[in-house]
Amino acid sequence: MAYVVERPKLSLxxxxxFPSILKGLKITLGHFIRLMRGRTKVTMQYPEExxxxxxxxxxxxxxxxxxxxxxxxxxVACQLCEFICPPRAITITPEQIPSxxxxxxxxxxxxxxxxxxIRCIYCGMCEEVxxxxxxxLRKDYAITGTTREEMVHDKKRLYExxxxxxxxxxxxxxxx
Amino acid sequence: xxxxxxxxxxxxxxxxxxxxxxxxxxxxxxxxRKVSAYIQDRVGPNRVGVPLTIFGAKKxxxxxxxxxxLADGLKFILKEDLTPKHVRKFYxxxxxxxxxxxxxxxxxxxxxxxYLNIGGREVKMVIADLNVGPLFTFAxxxxxxxxxxxxxxxxxxxxPFLGGVRSSSQMISYEIALGLSVVPVLMxxxxxxxxxxVEEQDKNGWLLLPLWGEGLSWQRWVLLVPxxxxxxxxxxxxxxxxxxxxxxxxECETELVAGYHTEYSSMKFAMFFLGEYxxxxxxxxxxxxxxxxxxxxxxxxxAELAKTTWWMxxxxxxxFLTKVAAFIFFFMWVRWTLPRFxxxxxxxxxxxxxxxxxxxxxxxxxxxxxxxxx
Numbered sequence: 001m002a003y004v005v006e007r008p009k010l011s012l013x014x015x016x017x018f019p020s021i022l023k024g025l026k027i028t029l030g031h032f033i034r035l036m037r038g039r040t041k042v043t044m045q046y047p048e049e050x051x052x053x054x055x056x057x058x059x060x061x062x063x064x065x066x067x068x069x070x071x072x073x074x075x076v077a078c079q080l081c082e083f084i085c086p087p088r089a090i091t092i093t094p095e096q097i098p099s100x101x102x103x104x105x106x107x108x109x110x111x112x113x114x115x116x117x118i119r120c121i122y123c124g125m126c127e128e129v130x131x132x133x134x135x136x137l138r139k140d141y142a143i144t145g146t147t148r149e150e151m152v153h154d155k156k157r158l159y160e161x162x163x164x165x166x167x168x169x170x171x172x173x174x175x176x
Numbered sequence: 177x178x179x180x181x182x183x184x185x186x187x188x189x190x191x192x193x194x195x196x197x198x199x200x201x202x203x204x205x206x207x208x209r210k211v212s213a214y215i216q217d218r219v220g221p222n223r224v225g226v227p228l229t230i231f232g233a234k235k236x237x238x239x240x241x242x243x244x245x246l247a248d249g250l251k252f253i254l255k256e257d258l259t260p261k262h263v264r265k266f267y268x269x270x271x272x273x274x275x276x277x278x279x280x281x282x283x284x285x286x287x288x289x290x291y292l293n294i295g296g297r298e299v300k301m302v303i304a305d306l307n308v309g310p311l312f313t314f315a316x317x318x319x320x321x322x323x324x325x326x327x328x329x330x331x332x333x334x335x336p337f338l339g340g341v342r343s344s345s346q347m348i349s350y351e352i353a354l355g356l357s358v359v360p361v362l363m364x365x366x367x368x369x370x371x372x373x374v375e376e377q378d379k380n381g382w383l384l385l386p387l388w389g390e391g392l393s394w395q396r397w398v399l400l401v402p403x404x405x406x407x408x409x410x411x412x413x414x415x416x417x418x419x420x421x422x423x424x425x426x427e428c429e430t431e432l433v434a435g436y437h438t439e440y441s442s443m444k445f446a447m448f449f450l451g452e453y454x455x456x457x458x459x460x461x462x463x464x465x466x467x468x469x470x471x472x473x474x475x476x477x478x479a480e481l482a483k484t485t486w487w488m489x490x491x492x493x494x495x496f497l498t499k500v501a502a503f504i505f506f507f508m509w510v511r512w513t514l515p516r517f518x519x520x521x522x523x524x525x526x527x528x529x530x531x532x533x534x535x536x537x538x539x540x541x542x543x544x545x546x547x548x549x550x
Contacts (some may be wrong), residue, residue, distance in 0.1 A: 021513075021514065024513045024514060025509060025510070025513050027513075028215045028509060028512060028513040029509065031214070031215050031216070031217055032211070032214045032215050032509075035214045035217060036214065040217050042217060042218060042219050043218070043219060045219075045222075
């Protein structure tokens with residue numbers, strides 16, 4: 001059925017255009033005054049104010065390596081994270097743990113563990129795939145550097161960022 | 177030769193242009209960004225201060241973005257001044273100057289204060305006390321369009337060209353309304369000297385606020401009707417004349433890249449920018465002078481006092497600048513409220529509506545003056 005859309009009949013005030021201009025001016029002035037009086041919530045002033053305190057527990061920041069409460073580095077250099085990493089940011093060089101070492105039965109550890117933070121996309125796959133609970137995404141999000149080399153986190157830096165994590169499953173303790 | 181006259185004129189010229197207009201231009205570019213930010217619920221530039229850290233200090237000296245214009249200017253100067261190969265070089269270089277100079281020239285006739293008593297001599301606070309003030313302003317201000325047209329033409333590229341063409345047609349259609357709308361005002365004052373016009377308003381009430389002196393008569397209140405029409409038409413035509421939003425079709429970003437200054441960079445672009453703001457300031461100054469009593473303080477006729485005391489003159493200057501600043505705010509407020517007109521709407525508004533309205537207003541004023549003043 002043909003349906004005719006009625007064109008709106010404009011009143012004189014609407015045709016004159018001025019009342020709507022005044023209405024618009026009123027709205028913008030309202031916004032202006034509200035902000036001047038500090039009633040409007042505006043953006044966060046970033047370097048001075050940060051949202052660190054309100055970051056959620058599941059926030060995915062920079063990936064780091066952790067040690068446990070007995071001081072053992074948890075990574076066993078299985079390289080699962082290296083293989084799953086979508087942008088291939090992780091490079092692991094494994095080595096054999098010498099037999100006189102206290103943790104010789106773990107057999108493998110990383111000699112070098114590098115995460116290229118220019119490539120990292122903070123997806124958290126490495127944390128998810130890790131069978132040893134060794135790699136965690138922390139809440140650091142402002143990773144900066146002045147050279148490309150600086151942006152590659154090596155093993156030392158990763159442990160520094162990760163720190164000690166307690167309450168993890170202790171697969172390799174003395175009883176087992 | 178009267179050395180006092182020469183010296184005071186030189187001081188007035190350099191003082192008014194370099195200490196008032198140019199800082200006003202700089203500050204209004206900052207104000208524009210701040211006002212736009214506030215209207216859009218943002219913060220606006222609030223960072224720039226004195227960068228003491230460059231000189232080895234621990235912290236920068238914060239000025240809450242107040243020196244942002246300086247940073248902008250520095251950026252403009254340091255940018256590469258590119259002259260593309262395909263342009264007509266002479267006119268390409270001439271155009272930015274041609275927009276800036278007329279805008280600054282018009283400030284010669286605007287009375288920015290009453291009198292300043294220096295060593296017993298009263299100095300009129302206007303650079304050129306011409307008896308044809310408004311005419312001079314219109315004559316020079318409309319030269320500004322040449323800069324824009326030349327820029328568009330010399331750029332040898334289509335979008336600047338379209339911008340230039342638009343600018344000229346827009347100027348022509350609004351110049352008429354601008355000129356005609358000011359005729360009733362001059363009829364009421366029977367005077368073409370802007371300084372005398374302001375003094376008259378100081379004595380007998382502003383044109384739009386006749387509340388003291390002889391202004392408190394019913395004749396003036398009847399005259400208020402054509403005066404308000406004049407004011408509205410004049411203000412809108414001034415918006416078009418200075419290429420401000422809703423009429424900034426020459427540089428209409430959405431269709432013309434950046435309009436007439438597409439091919440310009442660095443300081444040459446900045447000249448267009450400064451010219452636009454200077455024109456806006458002079459435009460506001462003219463509106464304030466004609467309709468809102470220039471330097472006069474409302475309800476206090478103080479022109480005579482300014483001739484004998486030194487502080488009254490300064491107060492008048494402050495009053496004028498405050499009014500101009502308020503009007504500049506109005507310019508910005510309108511810019512960040514209204515959308516741009518379509519070009520045919522703009523032409524229709526200029527030729528079919530404002531031209532007729534201004535013309536009818538002249539006759540209306542004449543009629544009222546004939547009946548009422550007798």
